[in-house]
Amino acid sequence: MEIKVLGTGCAKCKATADLIAEVAAEAGKKVEIVKVEEMRQIVGYGVMATPAVVVAEKVVHKGSVPSRAQILTWLA
């Protein structure tokens, strides 16, 4: 599955992408993480705070580094 992390390369955006990769590896899920750093695309998703997470083209989280529990619900 593909998970997109929206954000212009701030520290929290990187932490988000790393955490998703880590949790996915632990859960044994195969995930492709795509970092979306281009501002036009980011605002195209209608988010007003980064980092934001997009699963199946739906914004599921925005404005902070998600928790492990949240990430697990996206992977399910």
Add this chain to the structure above:
Amino acid sequence: MSDHTVSTRPAPDWLWHLGLLAALVLRGVIYRQLAPLSERLTALLPINRHSATGEAIAFFLYDVPKVMLLLTLIVFAMGVVRSWFAPERTRALLAGRREGVGNVLAAALGVVTPFCSCSAVPLFIGLVSAGVPLGVTFSFLISAPMVNEVALVLLFGLVGWQVAAVYFGFGLAVAIVSGWVIGRLHLEGWLQDWVRDIHSGAALPEAFESDRLSLIDRYRLGFAALREIVGRVWIWILAGIGTGALIHGYVPEDLMARIMGAEAWWSVPAAVAIGIPMYTNAAGVIPIVEALLDKGAALGTVLAFMMSVIALSLPEMIILKQVLSLRLIAVFVAVVGSGILAVGYLFNVLF
């Protein structure tokens, strides 16, 4: 969607309330003991309490825990309050608002809406594309970084509540007036082309995710804010209070009064000119502000310095360059800078 954050075995609600209350009481008790404790600690050291070194160390040992205790309390409280103010709610409150009222509301919302300079651009676009007037958007963008709880707590704890109140009032005033002026200038054409083409197709949501949180979820958000903000600023506070302690102990009284006193008319513009390109957060600049005031620098000059450091910074302008043309950024800096200058002069004349 942060309502998924429930952990596997949640503690009962009453335990949360009780735990918080206990933490508050404990904090209050420690706070009252700080002055005698720091004196006793300083007395343990093999130095003369009344020497320059003794003064500097006593100052440091008292101020660091005091500021940290105040900061944790306020950052937690603001984290809880902010859980009601998602950017989406701010947008809904501001959309279609007329200038004037809109500027005042935007500046006030800037204080309570969670804001990080890395999100400035999506926030800006989110507001403008939803029909929030440009000037109103600017009021928000100016007040959000400038009037924040870290700045106010540090001012309150280190300099006194009067200066904190003055900073709060005039910070809002600069944001309101600057935004209003930018709105009057009708500079919508000076946005980057691609920003003008974005129209918000999405209807504004009727209900907000942030309304569905339980009180316990909000506590959790408060603790998350605590971890994040205190984790980010503690090093600045140590460095700032350290610098402040050195100035306090070693710099002669009249040096600062001569350079930054009220008599030197050029001191306010000089302070603003130095402050604009400087980038540090409120946590780093305020201990220095305290020491400057202590050594006889004029309040207006110091306020102007502090506001220009916090409100206008080179990294923020580089971020805003993605959505604003250079001309618009120049107008933004000029208008806000003039507002800060006015505040500085006003204070030096009044007090």
